[in-house]
Amino acid sequence: MGDLQCFEVFTLFPDAVESFARTGLLGKALDRGLVEVRATNFRDFTTDKHRSVDDTPFGGGAGMVIKPEPVVRAIEHVQRERGPMHRVLLTPSAPRFDQRAAEALAEHDRIALLCGRYEGIDDRVREHFVDACYSLGDFILNGGEVAALAIIEAVSRLREGVLGNPESTQTESFAAGPGGAYLEHPQYTRPKVFRGHEVPPVLLGGNHQAIAAWRRDQARARTFALRRDLREVEPLSAELHVAVPASVEPSAEWVEVLRRHDVMALVVLGTDPAAVMPWVQATGGRIKVVGFPSLAQLRRRLRQRHGRKPASIALARPADLAGDRPAGPQALTDPALLLDALRGPDGEGPRSAIIIAGLDPWGVDAEAVYAPAGSWTDGHAPSAGKGAQTQDQTLATGPGIEDSSRPPALMVVDLGLAGLLTRLENDG
Numbered sequence: 001m002g003d004l005q006c007f008e009v010f011t012l013f014p015d016a017v018e019s020f021a022r023t024g025l026l027g028k029a030l031d032r033g034l035v036e037v038r039a040t041n042f043r044d045f046t047t048d049k050h051r052s053v054d055d056t057p058f059g060g061g062a063g064m065v066i067k068p069e070p071v072v073r074a075i076e077h078v079q080r081e082r083g084p085m086h087r088v089l090l091t092p093s094a095p096r097f098d099q100r101a102a103e104a105l106a107e108h109d110r111i112a113l114l115c116g117r118y119e120g121i122d123d124r125v126r127e128h129f130v131d132a133c134y135s136l137g138d139f140i141l142n143g144g145e146v147a148a149l150a151i152i153e154a155v156s157r158l159r160e161g162v163l164g165n166p167e168s169t170q171t172e173s174f175a176a177g178p179g180g181a182y183l184e185h186p187q188y189t190r191p192k193v194f195r196g197h198e199v200p201p202v203l204l205g206g207n208h209q210a211i212a213a214w215r216r217d218q219a220r221a222r223t224f225a226l227r228r229d230l231r232e233v234e235p236l237s238a239e240l241h242v243a244v245p246a247s248v249e250p251s252a253e254w255v256e257v258l259r260r261h262d263v264m265a266l267v268v269l270g271t272d273p274a275a276v277m278p279w280v281q282a283t284g285g286r287i288k289v290v291g292f293p294s295l296a297q298l299r300r301r302l303r304q305r306h307g308r309k310p311a312s313i314a315l316a317r318p319a320d321l322a323g324d325r326p327a328g329p330q331a332l333t334d335p336a337l338l339l340d341a342l343r344g345p346d347g348e349g350p351r352s353a354i355i356i357a358g359l360d361p362w363g364v365d366a367e368a369v370y371a372p373a374g375s376w377t378d379g380h381a382p383s384a385g386k387g388a389q390t391q392d393q394t395l396a397t398g399p400g401i402e403d404s405s406r407p408p409a410l411m412v413v414d415l416g417l418a419g420l421l422t423r424l425e426n427d428g
């Protein structure tokens, strides 16, 4: 990659492109010699006396089509004069341009952006004279210039030196991460109160850990509310076990998530056997459903069947893990969010887990606890305050957990006992 990135825009409106390029950060990058934007008019490469660039479509139909000759002549001329280019055609019939595409384009020092007008450019240009095609989105613009300018802004800001603070590109919406990207958290500035609307108090408290946790929560919640497609929730593991309390109703969404994640066994906790039936029906018998009246009972069964103490089992209070993993009210109502949260920083899901979902027994409303993947298998359980566990204890308890009348909190317990529940069920 060279120091200078050059965008060669091919258009019928070169002035519009050049004047926009002189504004804001992009204008500054031009002044500093980091970026160059050049516009070439197809019309300068016509040969007839009317300088016509378009003609009627073969086969009939509305509108006009840009002819291939002026387009290809323009490209060849610029390549001869200034060097080869990565040639991009702007068209609605193309993959959508996004941050990943911007990152890929940022690798090129010279990028040609071909802007159509009318009904577009003769398709032979796409077939034989370009390297890539992009659409700005599922809508029709009058021409490709706005799309070209959007691409120039998105790509050039990834170049070193263009942004004042290069860190911005790593923390902004759509930055690549394990399992996909997130939208950014909300941002606020002065005044603290605007027309009666306050800034979230956590941002004013100066507690950087709390601020970071709040921001992660917000980014996660927004992403799942608005752009779930940004997170590829891949199957975590065939050994993932999900347990839900009776208070959680089977829903089509739950069933879809269980199916998508190849969940083998479902444990319904804190309930009588009758409550198992709706889950059996909802899952059409495809998932094994086991009912346990309480976590304590589950523990006893695990011990009975396993013949010894299961190792490294712990539960933790939400506060103990705050900041380690984001927690939020959406976690309880949105199983996809929950499963996504199970990924470790490397994007890996846990090898085996039981998820116990429900209301929070510690009085913190609808909060979730996430175990960093793998961290509980090596005997280092996070401390859990009252009811804190050591690895010697067979199954950790937290306030309210033993009480089957109170549904347990959402917890992830890595038992390291792959397939145990399935075996339990087969045995019982």
Ligand SMILES: C[S@@+](CC[C@H](N)C(=O)[O-])C[C@H]1O[C@@H](n2cnc3c(N)ncnc32)[C@H](O)[C@@H]1O
Pocket (backbone or CB within 6 Å): 090, 091, 092, 093, 114, 115, 116, 117, 118, 119, 120, 121, 134, 135, 136, 137, 138, 139, 140, 141, 142, 143, 144, 145, 147
């Ligand atoms: C009116 S559009 C042509 C639309 C075309 N007849 C169709 O239905 O797909 C004219 C030009 O605007 C540009 N354009 C329009 N919408 C676009 C989009 N969503 N993304 C990228 N370029 C677009 C393309 O360069 C296109 O050749």
